[in-house]
Amino acid sequence: MRTNRLLPLAAAAALLLSACGGGESVDTGGGGGGSGGEGGTLVAAVAAQPDQLDPHQTTAYPSFQVLENVYDTLVVPNAEDLTMEPSLAESWETSEDGLTWTFTLREGVTFHDGSEFDSADVVYSYRRIIDEELQNSYRFATVTGVEAPDPRTVVLTLSQPTPNLLERIGAFKGMAILPENAAEDIDLVTEANGTGPFRLESSDASSTVLTAYEDHWGGAPSVGGVEFRYITEPAAALTALQNGEVQWTDNVPPQQIESLADDDSVELQTTPSVDYWYLSMNYARPPFDNRDVRRAISLAVDREAVAEAAWFGAAQANQTAIPEDSFFHLDYAPFERDVDQARQLLSQAGVQTPLTMGLMVTDEFPETVTAAQVIASQLEEIGVTVEIETLDFATWLDRQGQGDFDAFYLGWLGNLDPAAYYQEQHQTDGPNNYQGYSNPQVDQLLQQGAVETDEDARKQLYDQAAQIIVDDVSYLYLYNPDVVQAWAPGLQGYRIRADKAIDFATVELP
Amino acid sequence: MTGAPLPEPAASPTATDAGVRSTQRAPRPRWRETLGLLARNPTAAIAAAVLVLLVLMAVFDETVAPDGPNEISVDDRLQAPSWAHPFGTDDLGRDILSRVVLGAGVSLRVGFLAVAFALVVGALVGLLAGFYGRWVDDVLMRFMDVLFAFPAVLLAIAVLAVRGPGAGNTALAIGIVYVPVFARVTRASVLGVREEVYVRASRSVGASDWRLLTRHVLPNAAPPIIVQTSISLAFAVLAEAALSFLGLGTQPPNPSWGLMLAEGRGFIDIAWWLAFFPGMAIFLTVLCFNLLGDGLRDVLDPRQRTLMAGGGR
Numbered sequence: 124m125r126t127n128r129l130l131p132l133a134a135a136a137a138l139l140l141s142a143c144g145g146g147e148s149v150d151t152g153g154g155g156g157g158s159g160g161e162g163g164t165l166v167a168a169v170a171a172q173p174d175q176l177d178p179h180q181t182t183a184y185p186s187f188q189v190l191e192n193v194y195d196t197l198v199v200p201n202a203e204d205l206t207m208e209p210s211l212a213e214s215w216e217t218s219e220d221g222l223t224w225t226f227t228l229r230e231g232v233t234f235h236d237g238s239e240f241d242s243a244d245v246v247y248s249y250r251r252i253i254d255e256e257l258q259n260s261y262r263f264a265t266v267t268g269v270e271a272p273d274p275r276t277v278v279l280t281l282s283q284p285t286p287n288l289l290e291r292i293g294a295f296k297g298m299a300i301l302p303e304n305a306a307e308d309i310d311l312v313t314e315a316n317g318t319g320p321f322r323l324e325s326s327d328a329s330s331t332v333l334t335a336y337e338d339h340w341g342g343a344p345s346v347g348g349v350e351f352r353y354i355t356e357p358a359a360a361l362t363a364l365q366n367g368e369v370q371w372t373d374n375v376p377p378q379q380i381e382s383l384a385d386d387d388s389v390e391l392q393t394t395p396s397v398d399y400w401y402l403s404m405n406y407a408r409p410p411f412d413n414r415d416v417r418r419a420i421s422l423a424v425d426r427e428a429v430a431e432a433a434w435f436g437a438a439q440a441n442q443t444a445i446p447e448d449s450f451f452h453l454d455y456a457p458f459e460r461d462v463d464q465a466r467q468l469l470s471q472a473g474v475q476t477p478l479t480m481g482l483m484v485t486d487e488f489p490e491t492v493t494a495a496q497v498i499a500s501q502l503e504e505i506g507v508t509v510e511i512e513t514l515d516f517a518t519w520l521d522r523q524g525q526g527d528f529d530a531f532y533l534g535w536l537g538n539l540d541p542a543a544y545y546q547e548q549h550q551t552d553g554p555n556n557y558q559g560y561s562n563p564q565v566d567q568l569l570q571q572g573a574v575e576t577d578e579d580a581r582k583q584l585y586d587q588a589a590q591i592i593v594d595d596v597s598y599l600y601l602y603n604p605d606v607v608q609a610w611a612p613g614l615q616g617y618r619i620r621a622d623k624a625i626d627f628a629t630v631e632l633p
Numbered sequence: 634m635t636g637a638p639l640p641e642p643a644a645s646p647t648a649t650d651a652g653v654r655s656t657q658r659a660p661r662p663r664w665r666e667t668l669g670l671l672a673r674n675p676t677a678a679i680a681a682a683v684l685v686l687l688v689l690m691a692v693f694d695e696t697v698a699p700d701g702p703n704e705i706s707v708d709d710r711l712q713a714p715s716w717a718h719p720f721g722t723d724d725l726g727r728d729i730l731s732r733v734v735l736g737a738g739v740s741l742r743v744g745f746l747a748v749a750f751a752l753v754v755g756a757l758v759g760l761l762a763g764f765y766g767r768w769v770d771d772v773l774m775r776f777m778d779v780l781f782a783f784p785a786v787l788l789a790i791a792v793l794a795v796r797g798p799g800a801g802n803t804a805l806a807i808g809i810v811y812v813p814v815f816a817r818v819t820r821a822s823v824l825g826v827r828e829e830v831y832v833r834a835s836r837s838v839g840a841s842d843w844r845l846l847t848r849h850v851l852p853n854a855a856p857p858i859i860v861q862t863s864i865s866l867a868f869a870v871l872a873e874a875a876l877s878f879l880g881l882g883t884q885p886p887n888p889s890w891g892l893m894l895a896e897g898r899g900f901i902d903i904a905w906w907l908a909f910f911p912g913m914a915i916f917l918t919v920l921c922f923n924l925l926g927d928g929l930r931d932v933l934d935p936r937q938r939t940l941m942a943g944g945g946r
Contacts, residue, residue: 500705
């Protein structure tokens with residue numbers, strides 16, 4: 124069965140957001156009677172089952188879809204513009220030198236088991252991520268101390284100014300606050316005890332069920348509960364929505380977007396996401412270490428056609444990573460498709476054509492298979508023969524990790540900050556720099572960007588870095604897709620978000 | 634009337650060995666007689682004709698197909714069947730007729746290779762097991778039973794999981810799955826033939842095992858194997874489609890009917906032709922191999938044969 128992972132794994136994964144929570148996990152045995160109040164249960168069709176429910180360990184998007192509603196973080200991206208706003212932290216202050224951040228915590232917050240939330244829980248959660256070097260420990264790279272001078276205060280001390288600290292601790296539920304000693308008290312893989320608007324009732328191979336947490340600090344949710352039902356096939360998910368079996372889904376076939384616009388039985392919405400998809404070539408495999416070869420390939424790709432093929436108009440071609448709506452977007456598109464120039468570059472580089480390039484894709488993300496076929500036909504014109512290798516995602520990741528590829532095609536989801544877009548992927552020896560890119564100038568710019576506190580100056584630095592990255596074709600950027608979600612007409616209080624966080628706290632059934 | 638794409642079947646069973654059967658008919662080659670009989674069975678004849686057409690189409694695919702199979706044109710995507718594209722275009726604007734034509738080559742090649750492998754290995758195993766009996770029989774057939782115990786598609790998936798996807802490995806995987814089938818059919822047939830008078834007679838005059846096997850046993854045990862070959866081809870084409878559908882067989886962008894079916898599945902609401910035509914191609918091919926197999930069974934069955942040919946001679 125497929126488990127949609129968060130592509131980005133560690134780094135970029137700025138996923139979902141949510142409210143607060145608390146409380147113990149729930150026994151998965153019993154009759155499953157919702158503890159919820161007035162509202163009924165919202166049934167949401169999602170593509171896959173969570174791989175596990177430990178927010179600090181998982182990298183899978185299906186897990187975060189659920190966890191978004193169960194756990195909270197200190198700060199959370201605003202639904203509107205994705206800037207950080209208070210959640211479990213009510214307010215915060217930064218010291219003059221930018222090296223000490225003091226957070227004041229919200230009062231009257233309880234976990235789902237009834238216990239009080241305080242600063243010890245924050246210290247425990249952050250120390251767990253740092254000390255056990257869990258998935259997201261890189262987000263604390265500049266954090267040297269986590270202290271709790273009193274129950275309502277948490278102080279983070281840093282080794283260097285970190286302008287994006289709020290994004291680092293709040294971008295998604297991978298940075299969730301667990302109750303102190305949660306890992307010892309419960310099995311976090313299958314149980315949950317958060318401060319969010321819903322508590323975990325049960326999770327099995329067909330669905331995950333949440334019930335409303337009445338004592339939630341932000342007020343009880345409007346619905347009595349949420350059932351995440353796994354429907355892998357997009358067409359089946361859509362049919363279930365049209366039949367009224369489910370009230371919400373994000374598993375919408377892109378080719379249906381157009382026809383659904385006039386369909387009264389479905390409310391469809393799209394919004395540009397913060398995701399991007401790219402092709403990456405292996406610097407350790409000649410001739411792909413040759414900048415001219417990479418540039419030739421970049422010149423031969425028609426990004427519009429690839430985006431159109433994969434997303435039926437629901438994606439915007441882009442030659443850099445950051446989408447248009449972001450403050451950090453850079454309007455830079457040096458590659459206009461030019462087959463002759465591309466051929467010329469190839470022959471200049473002394474490359475014998477036909478040149479064969481393996482392109483690793485995964486059926487976990489069908490758009491990679493589609494896009495690869497279009498790219499293959501485009502590269503054929505410059506004498507590059509693309510051999511598409513469709514792998515299961517586990518094998519794919521393994522080969523990516525081992526550097527066993529000519530090229531691969533994938534995306535990063537949920538990034539909010541430019542550092543998340545560029546740093547781990549393009550810095551020399553960066554944790555996600557699988558292609559093996561190394562440019563001292565880029566390293567320096569990324570380093571400066573990471574500590575620059577002035578927004579405009581920071582954008583300048585990342586703009587420069589991005590230009591070089593694009594020119595060198597460290598990544599061959601292709602497009603930013605839209606978020607596409609559909610729900611039953613009359614469903615109120617739900618908001619589609621660019622970061623694909625799915626927050627059902629305020630949703631009201633028709 | 635048509636030539637059936639039969640593997641060269643058993644030559645005349647007996648005529649060359651003197652005295653084996655005094656009642657031997659006039660030496661009209663048996664395969665010609667078989668063809669003649671087959672031609673009188675309209676269903677089988679039509680099935681055979683369609684299959685010959687398919688094979689020709691697969692052989693001359695590049696000439697027959699109007700477009701290249703992988704010519705992508707996103708602007709022309711999802712066009713309904715028309716004069717320009719009789720089967721329409723798919724989600725990447727590729728001509729479906731061309732892909733069905735080129736897919737025939739992939740499907741048939743994998744089918745023939747798989748069955749050839751299963752036939753050679755399976756028939757050999759069955760022949761030895763049936764002819765020698767005793768421990769040879771036990772060892773070989775128990776091993777075949779083990780293979781046979783696995784559900785067919787599951788076994789094929791396991792083989793592909795070990796060897797990786799691709800057309801060649803798909804053929805091998807399907808071939809392995811059908812080895813026990815051929816082994817059993819051959820063994821059963823050999824058991825019946827082994828004690829025939831002509832075999833015993835030949836042995837009594839000092840014929841070697843090799844001569845016995847090749848001149849007497851195999852030719853006379855062949856008819857059920859030939860029928861099985863035709864029917865297995867149907868299953869092999871179907872299995873290739875199933876494995877490609879699951880993403881384990883032919884890899885994109887190469888056309889294979891099963892893969893086209895899988896790709897078309899998501900578009901069935903808005904563009905039925907993506908899945909319909911490759912589906913029809915699979916259906917027709919499998920049906921024809923089955924009908925041909927049925928026809929061959931009738932023709933090759935000694936009793937039926939006498940009945941049908943009887944009056945004529």
